[in-house]
Amino acid sequence: MNKQPIHILIAEDDKDDQLLTTEAFEEARIHNELHFVEDGEELLDYLHRRGKYNAENAPKPGLLILDLNMPRKDGREALMEIKKDPALRRIPVLVLTTSSAEQDIVATYELGVAGYVVKPVTFDGLVKAFESVGNYWLEVVHLPGFE
Numbered sequence: 191m192n193k194q195p196i197h198i199l200i201a202e203d204d205k206d207d208q209l210l211t212t213e214a215f216e217e218a219r220i221h222n223e224l225h226f227v228e229d230g231e232e233l234l235d236y237l238h239r240r241g242k243y244n245a246e247n248a249p250k251p252g253l254l255i256l257d258l259n260m261p262r263k264d265g266r267e268a269l270m271e272i273k274k275d276p277a278l279r280r281i282p283v284l285v286l287t288t289s290s291a292e293q294d295i296v297a298t299y300e301l302g303v304a305g306y307v308v309k310p311v312t313f314d315g316l317v318k319a320f321e322s323v324g325n326y327w328l329e330v331v332h333l334p335g336f337e
Contacts, residue, residue: 196252196328199225201233201268202286203260210316211255218320222328225251230263234271237278251281253327256303258287258294266297273302282331284323 202208208226215224225248227233233256235241236248254272258265265285272278282304287294290308298306307323310316 195222197223197225197249198253198255199227199233199236199251200255201227201230201260201265202255202257203228207257210313211320214313214316214320215324217317218324220320220324220328223249225249229260230265230268232262233268234263237272237281254281254283255286255323256283258285258289258298266294266301269298269301269303282327284327286319 200208200211202211212224215222225236227236233254236243237251239245239248256265256269260268265287269283269285272281272283279302283302285298285303285306286309287307288309295306307319310319
């Protein structure tokens with residue numbers, strides 16, 4: 191079990207999906223602090239603490255949940271940059287997306303994602319998915335520390 195609760199960064203452009211995700215985390219009894227960004231550019235700004243982001247409002251995430259289909263810079267492009275950056279590549283990335291395309295699954299694993307989850311179509315399905323995510327990522331796995 192992790193000594194300190196980790197921050198979870200979620201890259202999701204849809205405000206309704208952000209709200210559903212927050213509610214599903216609460217329903218799944220996951221009380222880690224959630225941070226949202228809306229596209230790949232904002233994700234990289236958050237991770238590098240650029241622009242409006244700094245050490246106070248952008249804690250390093252212990253887990254990144256990434257949607258692939260976002261505006262400006264999509265999740266695939268952002269993932270490529272994250273995994274090439276020595277300061278960021280250890281952050282575990284879990285893809286949570288509507289795409290079940292084999293090419294997306296293979297491509298993201300080749301880029302170094304830790305897991306790939308197709309978004310469930312129901313709220314109950316989303317809660318169950320986050321219960322599993324919480325059990326595995328927050329209770330079973332030992333994550334590297336981030337400053």
